[in-house]
Amino acid sequence: MSDAVVTPAKSSDAPLSRLQLALRKPGFLIGAVILGISTLLALFPSFFAPYDPNFIDYLAVRQPPSWAHPFGTDMLGRDALSRVIHAYTVNMQMAILATVFALTIGITVGALVGYYRGVADMIFGRVVDAIITFPFLVLVIAVVAVLGPGLINMYIAITLVGWVYYARLMRAEVIAQMGNDYASAGIVMGYSDRRIIFRHLLPNAITPVIVYWMTDMALAILLGSSLGYLGLGAQPPQAEWGVLIAEGRNFITTAWWLSLMPGIAIVITGLGFSLIGDGLADLLRPRG
Amino acid sequence: MTDHPILEVENLCTTFSRGGTALPAVRDVSFALGKGQVQGLVGESGSGKSVTLRSILGLARHYGEVNGSVRWQGQELTTMSEWQLRKIRGREIAMIFQEPMTSLNPLLTVGTQLTETLKAHTDLGRRARRDRAIEMLDHVGIPAASSRLGEYPHQFSGGMRQRVMIAIALAASPKLLLADEPTTALDVTIQAQILDLILKLADEMSMGVVLVTHDLGVVAQTCDTVSVMYAGRVVEQGDVRQVLQTPRHPYTEGLIRSVPQDVPPRTQLYSVPGTPPSLFSLPEGCAFAPRCQAASEACGSARPTLQDIAPGRQTACFHPMPATQEDAA
Amino acid sequence: MTQTVMKIEDLHLSFPVSRSLLDMVQRKPGKSVNALNGVTLELLQGETLGVVGESGCGKSTLARCIVRLYPPTSGQIHFDDQDIFDEKARKDRTYNRRVQMMFQDPYSSLNPRMTTGDILTEALRVHEMRPEAEIASRVAELLELVRLPQDAAEKLPHEFSGGQRQRIAIARALAVEPEVLIADELVSALDVSVQAQVVNLLLELQERLHLTILFVAHDLRLVRHVSNRVAVIYLGRIVEIGDSETLFSSPSHPYSQALLSAAPSLDPDDKGAAIQLEGELPSPLNVPPGCPFHVRCRHVTAQCRTVIPELRALEGRGEVACHHSEEINQYA
Structure with a gap:
């Protein structure tokens, strides 16, 4: 027998190493730290906040930052730091709730039209064109205007518009993956369409969608705060960064900290998502 | 034809580094090439044949470290500055690649790409360049050459694109052509045309050719001398007839016998067990030892060097195959 | 008398080419690439039928048609007296089990996120080839069959060389115990020394498992070596078909003659008889x-x-x- 058993090519390093490699990158590490802290603040705001965010103290209105009130106090004497911390709950919730449904719908629709093409794909193309030609914010505001202001309606509005972006990305990825013979092999093996789409194509096509999701969560916070600022999202006295910035707007020359601090919170959290997204792209890429 | 060699490669070594590990892509490759001669470099993927070719023209410098000596008409190329090399590239030494589509600029017409080369390497005037471009396209067998000057690469078929590549490479009448798998992407009938063309032009312009290929048939039909490479080293080299008809290195023999020619149909083919080693984990002694049936203990610990076994014939093996009669029936 | 297992009748396939705006304005008719122009073939029980031709001649399209990756424009493929493109037959996945295909590119034909074990297990499970309890031992058996070490089951495709991946692809195809194997340029992407190993394996498995093989390749020596019969395809048509040895030693069609003489011989002195073909394959856009x-x-x-x-x-x-x-x- 001239054909001996062949040994596999040198096996690669331990499976853990990819996460370790990713964490070795400063960007990913910083992102992970930011999001870790943000999540803790969002889950247990009362534990971290020094005061009740809605406790009104008319004797201490619009005080500048001090040891007692590191972010100062607002026009009703509420502690600004406590309000920014409590806002984490609703703003982090926004990042998830405003995107997760769009993500799920987008992945499913994108994978289906990418796999089946045909008439469904043509209709999908028109829908995408129609939605994408409108500025995102204008469209969301229009939907909220119809449904009425409030957080729930805002999530519905963002989902109605946002799924298109995920679907478009997913469709393109699935079509690209269809060019690989493992997809053809699945068909030849007689596997069901559902199995080919969800078990074979999806795991290979999803990476860019997940990475986009991370940036989109940052955008969702931004969008949610914008709507809050405009009075279309979260409603006062709810502590939400957009609402906080709006409240501070009238005092921007005398009590600048009221708008600045929640603004910084938005920037830092957004940065966290973006950094994580970059690292995830490396982490999720298949080897070889 | 025993005048001075125009190209002498001596102990050429090229090392890449990947993630902190030094990869010996090419080790101690030596050969010489006379005017109008065709030298083959044959081997499997990862054998270092393409890297050797790229190291000659200083292209491997950009991603690896090149040691040893490459003398081109007496000049040392390995130590030459990029600026000096540029004057030799294209004018004296030209190169063609495997994939004609990616080595042509898709946004420029074929005529422009041809005349640019001429502008860079000759003193011809505008008119003369155009005439020469038409002449070159005609020469490589592109019909209606003058009308095709204004066309873009995508308007040509694969075989025609490779002809255009050859026309561009040979426009400045180089003395040496480096060809990296020039016909691998082409069909056999086109391959035959292209190889004939290269041979004809080499003969007419008394140009030397170094041809990299994995196809022993191509070697047999085009080369005068051949070097068989394995894991970055030459394991056997010499006159193409001698090497192919009486291989002395077990790897060469395995390679030749793996080709199903003159074997009873549907019988088991001779095959070399295992796979070529990764450059990351080369065996200690002879790189071929783990796959070699003639391997002894010595092969696992010491590496055989390239030894003269006959005039102009070398092999790197402790246990070379017996030299059978020339007319082995 | 050997039995016919598959009958391909007058198979045509054309792919529409997207029209440019200019063409639409000028109302030019839509063009199409005629990949197959009436292929008629019979596949005999237990034989290896080689299919050769230049790139773009339609040989891979034919292979993909047979496994229902492309529906033909017209013509039929009969398997077991059943037209495989019949409405009813299309839903029948046992055809997929009985006729399997192996692909050219060992780097894209395996799902990069599934281990060898997952890949084989999936095939066994979907077609219920073995009861759940016996699946693990069957995977081991399959690895043994294609001569991969047992620890290969836990590894991902990127950990294997090209030749090993093709072995995995063969194991996947064999997992469902097919009767017909379609090998589309199975070894073209592999190094010469590894090619021989995979070809040997294929020949040996054919003998052991009584497989019928359609071997599509552009390497004439390989096709000659493995085939009982050979079909030469030119621009989507069979120009010559017959016994492998007869066809290779004395081809009758001028194209077969040119194709065979173009393959470079290993003997440096055998330069002689090459019939040079003028020009190149015409575009399948206008045959x-x-x-x-x-x-x-x-x-x-x-x-x-x-x-x-x-x-x-x-x-x-x-x-x-x-x-x-x-x-x-x-x-x-």
Whole structure:
């Protein structure tokens, strides 16, 4: 027998190493730290906040930052730091709730039209064109205007518009993956369409969608705060960064900290998502 | 034809580094090439044949470290500055690649790409360049050459694109052509045309050719001398007839016998067990030892060097195959 | 008498080419690439039928048609007296089990996120080849069959070399115990020394498992080595088909002659008889009228330019689609 058993090519390093490699990158590490802290603040705001965010103290209105009130106090004497911390709950919730449904719908629709093409794909193309030609914010505001202001309606509005972006990305990825013979092999093996789409194509096509999701969560916070600022999202006295910035707007020359601090919170959290997204792209890429 | 060699490669070594590990892509490759001669470099993927070719023209410098000596008409190329090399590239030494589509600029017409080369390497005037471009396209067998000057690469078929590549490479009448798998992407009938063309032009312009290929048939039909490479080293080299008809290195023999020619149909083919080693984990002694049936203990610990076994014939093996009669029936 | 397992009748397939805006404005008819122009073939029980031709001739399209990756524009493929493109038959996945395919590119034909074990287990489970309890041992058996070490089951495709991946692809195809294997350029992407290993494996498995194989390749020596019969395809048509040895030692169609003589011999002194073909494969977008080969043929006559030659049996040879086979072969 001239054909001996062949040994596999040198096996690669331990499976853990990819996460370790990713964490070795400063960007990913910083992102992970930011999001870790943000999540803790969002889950247990009362534990971290020094005061009740809605406790009104008319004797201490619009005080500048001090040891007692590191972010100062607002026009009703509420502690600004406590309000920014409590806002984490609703703003982090926004990042998830405003995107997760769009993500799920987008992945499913994108994978289906990418796999089946045909008439469904043509209709999908028109829908995408129609939605994408409108500025995102204008469209969301229009939907909220119809449904009425409030957080729930805002999530519905963002989902109605946002799924298109995920679907478009997913469709393109699935079509690209269809060019690989493992997809053809699945068909030849007689596997069901559902199995080919969800078990074979999806795991290979999803990476860019997940990475986009991370940036989109940052955008969702931004969008949610914008709507809050405009009075279309979260409603006062709810502590939400957009609402906080709006409240501070009238005092921007005398009590600048009221708008600045929640603004910084938005920037830092957004940065966290973006950094994580970059690292995830490396982490999720298949080897070889 | 025993005048001075125009190209002498001596102990050429090229090392890449990947993630902190030094990869010996090419080790101690030596050969010489006379005017109008065709030298083959044959081997499997990862054998270092393409890297050797790229190291000659200083292209491997950009991603690896090149040691040893490459003398081109007496000049040392390995130590030459990029600026000096540029004057030799294209004018004296030209190169063609495997994939004609990616080595042509898709946004420029074929005529422009041809005349640019001429502008860079000759003193011809505008008119003369155009005439020469038409002449070159005609020469490589592109019909209606003058009308095709204004066309873009995508308007040509694969075989025609490779002809255009050859026309561009040979426009400045180089003395040496480096060809990296020039016909691998082409069909056999086109391959035959292209190889004939290269041979004809080499003969007419008394140009030397170094041809990299994995196809022993191509070697047999085009080369005068051949070097068989394995894991970055030459394991056997010499006159193409001698090497192919009486291989002395077990790897060469395995390679030749793996080709199903003159074997009873549907019988088991001779095959070399295992796979070529990764450059990351080369065996200690002879790189071929783990796959070699003639391997002894010595092969696992010491590496055989390239030894003269006959005039102009070398092999790197402790246990070379017996030299059978020339007319082995 | 050997039995016919698959019958391909007058198979046509054309892919529409997207029209440019200019064409639409000018109301030009939509163009299409005619990949298959009437292929008729029979696959016999237990044989290896080689299919050769240049790139773009339609040989891979034919292979993909057979496993229902492309539906044909017209024509039928009968398997077990059942038209496989029949509405009812299309839903029947046992056809997929019985006719399997292996692909050219060992780097894209395996899902990069599934281990070898997952890949094989999935095939076994979907087609319920073994009861759940026996699946693990069957995976081990399959690895053994294609000579991969047992620890291969836990590894991902990127940890294997090209030749090993093709072994995995073979194991996946064999997992469902097919009767017919379609090998589309199975070893073309592999190094010569590894090619021989995989070809040997295929021949051995065919013997052991009584497989019928359609071996599509552009490497003529390989096709000659593995095939019992060979079909030569040119621009989506079979121009010659017959016994492998007869066809290779004395091809009858001028195209077969040119194709075979173009393959470079290993003997440096055997430069002689190469028949140089003029020009290149015409674009399948506009196939020449008459005999598709006439624009490159040395023996072309007026008849060839207008009349399409049909495949016809030639005495002592196979079937040839050429008007002038008799005269041509007198001199050959």
